[in-house]
Amino acid sequence: MKYIHDNSPLPSGSSFTIGDERFGSNWLANATPQQLTERGITIAPAPPPRPAESEKFYYITKDNDGYVVTPKNLDMLKRSMTANANRAAHSMLAGSDYMVVKQAETSVGVLPQWADYRAAVREESNRITAAVEAATDIAGLEAIKNNWPLNPDQLAEEARRAAEVEAARLENLEADKG
Numbered sequence: 001m002k003y004i005h006d007n008s009p010l011p012s013g014s015s016f017t018i019g020d021e022r023f024g025s026n027w028l029a030n031a032t033p034q035q036l037t038e039r040g041i042t043i044a045p046a047p048p049p050r051p052a053e054s055e056k057f058y059y060i061t062k063d064n065d066g067y068v069v070t071p072k073n074l075d076m077l078k079r080s081m082t083a084n085a086n087r088a089a090h091s092m093l094a095g096s097d098y099m100v101v102k103q104a105e106t107s108v109g110v111l112p113q114w115a116d117y118r119a120a121v122r123e124e125s126n127r128i129t130a131a132v133e134a135a136t137d138i139a140g141l142e143a144i145k146n147n148w149p150l151n152p153d154q155l156a157e158e159a160r161r162a163a164e165v166e167a168a169r170l171e172n173l174e175a176d177k178g
Contacts, residue, residue, distance in 0.1 A: 002044035003028050003036070010041065057138050071138050081132045081141060089125035092148065093118055113152040120149040 003010040010016055015025045018039055048066035059070040099110045124147060131144045
C-alpha cells in the first residue's frame, strides 16, 4: 500500500517524521486505521489495472486518470501481419529448400512427408494472408490464430519423446507389480 500525508507519499519500510513525531520503519505496516486518521495519513487508491488489450493491436499509454487505449492503424497492422506470415513461412521452408533444389538437379524426389509439410506451410501462410485481407476491424485481426505445422523432424522428435514417456510408464507399472 502507498501512504500519503499532505499530498506527499510516505516511505514504506523506512522511518519518517511528521512534525515533531518520529515513526519507525514498521509503523505504517502496524498502524490501525484510527492511528493513521489521527495523523492525517491516508491510503492512496490502488492504480487502475492495466488494460487487457494487446499492445500488438493497440497503443497503451498512461495518464493521470489511468490508461488510454488507442487502436493502431488497421492497414498498417494488416501489412505487418501479412509480412510476418510470409517471413515465418519463408523461415520454415528454408530448412528444406535444399531438398527441392536437389530434386530439380538430380531427379531425386522429395520425401512425401517433407512435400506434405512444405504444402501445409504454404497453405497456412495463404490462410493467414486471406484472413488478414478479409478482416474489417481490429477484432477481426485479433481473432486470427497461427496454426503452423511441425516439420517431419519435429514430429519424429515428439514421437520419440512420447515413446520414452510410455516406456517409462510401463517400466514403473512393472516395478510396482514386482
